[in-house]
Amino acid sequence: MKIGYLSTIYHTSFILKSQDSNFLDKIQTDLEWILYPTGPAMMEAFKTGRISLGYIGLPPVMIGVDKGLKLKCVAGGHVEGTLMISSEDFHSLDELGSIQRVLKQFEGGVIGTPAKGCIHDVIIRDLIKDLDISVINYPWADFIPSALDDGEILAGLGTPSLATVASRQLNSKIVISTKHLWPYNPSYGIVVREELIKNDPEFISEFLGAHEAACNFIRTQSRQAAEIAAVELGNIDLDFVLGTYQISPKYCASLPYPYIKSTLDFSPVLKRLGYLENEIKEENIFNQEFIREVHPEPSHYDLPLDYQSLEK
Numbered sequence: 001m002k003i004g005y006l007s008t009i010y011h012t013s014f015i016l017k018s019q020d021s022n023f024l025d026k027i028q029t030d031l032e033w034i035l036y037p038t039g040p041a042m043m044e045a046f047k048t049g050r051i052s053l054g055y056i057g058l059p060p061v062m063i064g065v066d067k068g069l070k071l072k073c074v075a076g077g078h079v080e081g082t083l084m085i086s087s088e089d090f091h092s093l094d095e096l097g098s099i100q101r102v103l104k105q106f107e108g109g110v111i112g113t114p115a116k117g118c119i120h121d122v123i124i125r126d127l128i129k130d131l132d133i134s135v136i137n138y139p140w141a142d143f144i145p146s147a148l149d150d151g152e153i154l155a156g157l158g159t160p161s162l163a164t165v166a167s168r169q170l171n172s173k174i175v176i177s178t179k180h181l182w183p184y185n186p187s188y189g190i191v192v193r194e195e196l197i198k199n200d201p202e203f204i205s206e207f208l209g210a211h212e213a214a215c216n217f218i219r220t221q222s223r224q225a226a227e228i229a230a231v232e233l234g235n236i237d238l239d240f241v242l243g244t245y246q247i248s249p250k251y252c253a254s255l256p257y258p259y260i261k262s263t264l265d266f267s268p269v270l271k272r273l274g275y276l277e278n279e280i281k282e283e284n285i286f287n288q289e290f291i292r293e294v295h296p297e298p299s300h301y302d303l304p305l306d307y308q309s310l311e312k
Contacts, residue, residue, distance in 0.1 A: 001203065002032045004042045004054035007141075007233075009161050009244045010078060010251070011055050011188060012214035014229040021228055023210040023217075029203055037140045038115035046071060052196045053207070057081075057119035058186040058263045058285065059270060065284055066276045070194040072287040073186075075208050075253045075294075077215065079262070079301050081187025082120050083247070084111075084176040085166050086155040087148065092175040102175055103131055105154075110134045112153035114141045117275055120157040123182050126269045145169050159187070160247035164240055178248035184262040184301075190253070197287060208294045212253035219251045220306045245305065252300035255288050259301075 005013035015021050017033045024031070034051060036042040039060035045051045046069055061071055090105050111128070113120045116137045125135060136153060138144055144156035145166040155175065156162060166172040190211060192204060218225040226241035233241075260282060270276040 001029045001053065002034060002051045004034050004036050004045050004051040004056070006036060006039070006042070006055055006188075008055075008081075008159050008188065009229060009233065009241055010081075010159075010218065010248075012077065012211050012218065013055050014232045015214040015217060015225055016210055018228045018232045020231060021214070023214050024207075027203065027206050027210070029200075038118050040115045040117045041139075043069070046191075046193065049193075053190065053192045055188050056191050057188050058191075059119045059122045059266050059275075060117050061189075061191050062263075062266060062270060062280045062285060063117055063275050065280060066278055071191055071285075072194055072197060073189040073191050073255070073263075073285055074197075074204060074287050075190040075211060075291045076186065076255050076259050076299075076301075077188045077190060077211070077251070077253060078248070079184045079187055079250045079259060080178040080181075080248050081159050082123050082157060082181045082185060083160060083163055083174050083178045084124075084155055084157050084181065085148070085163050085172050086175045088171050088173055090155070090175055092173060093177065093180055099127065099176060099180065103128060103133065107132045109154040110136055110152070112136045112138055112144045112147050112156040114138055114144075114158060119185060119187060120159075122266060122269060122273065122275070123185065124157050125273055127181075129272075145172070148172065157181075159244075161244045163247060164244045168240075174247075182262065182265075184258040185266075186259055186263045187248075189255075201290070204290050205294060208253060208290050212295050215251045215253050216300065218245060219249065219300060219303065222246075222305050249305040250301045252295075253291060254295045254299040254301075255286060255291050256299040256301070259299075260286060 141158040267280045
């Protein structure tokens with residue numbers, strides 16, 4: 001089984017694929033994990049059949065479904081994973097009181113975001129539709145801090161790890177936090193090819209059980225989870241992972257109504273931007289039968305991290 005994943009630290013992929021965890025012990029299928037720079041790049045892998053399951057933000061999936069790809073989101077993972085950073089020279093939402101006042105600071109300039117069609121790109125293009133601001137798309141989010149430092153862009157959008165990286169590399173701050181940029185936005189879900197639902201439903205159920213357990217692990221045993229992820233990411237700094245976990249601590253595998261509604265709210269925006277030809281409906285993008293079995297209880301997205309687990 002070939003699984004696509006991104007470099008996003010708080011995805012459960014870094015817990016599940018690690019030899020230091022045992023969440024996938026019940027799965028007998030051999031797994032091959034393939035790293036992609038962005039959601040749109042992963043969509044190309046789905047298109048060619050290179051992967052059968054992927055960790056991905058849902059706007060690129062909606063675009064793929066609109067173009068005829070047979071895909072379904074079978075679980076959530078995290079919500080509110082987009083934020084905006086800039087230098088200390090600019091004011092934050094807390095200081096100015098409205099998103100539009102924050103964005104007006106960047107009129108006549110450029111904002112950087114990952115690939116065209118990714119969730120960050122869609123959110124910022126929707127917000128600046130009436131403003132004189134340009135957008136540069138980067139193939140890897142890792143390019144954004146240096147572009148900000150070089151003056152190529154005035155601000156950047158990306159995941160919480162972008163803020164963590166930028167705060168260490170340059171004089172930057174979060175100017176719009178995750179909770180204010182498209183509330184409950186589906187920063188990632190577990191997406192599968194429809195043929196996998198037909199051919200191997202048992203694998204999907206087993207994988208989602210492990211995925212849900214790993215979501216809870218990040219939320220309730222954050223330090224232990226961060227230790228595993230740090231090693232899996234190449235022995236990066238533990239505090240870097242912990243800091244990223246805490247910026248937007250909304251982890252769960254379920255697909256509650258707010259997650260689905262927030263996803264569908266992207267449809268008219270994607271259509272206006274020219275990314276979609278047709279309106280995407282719930283049945284076009286979601287299959288909830290597996291996650292309802294694995295996670296019948298209320299969602300955990302709004303439960304806080306266990307901060308005692310962050311202590312040494």
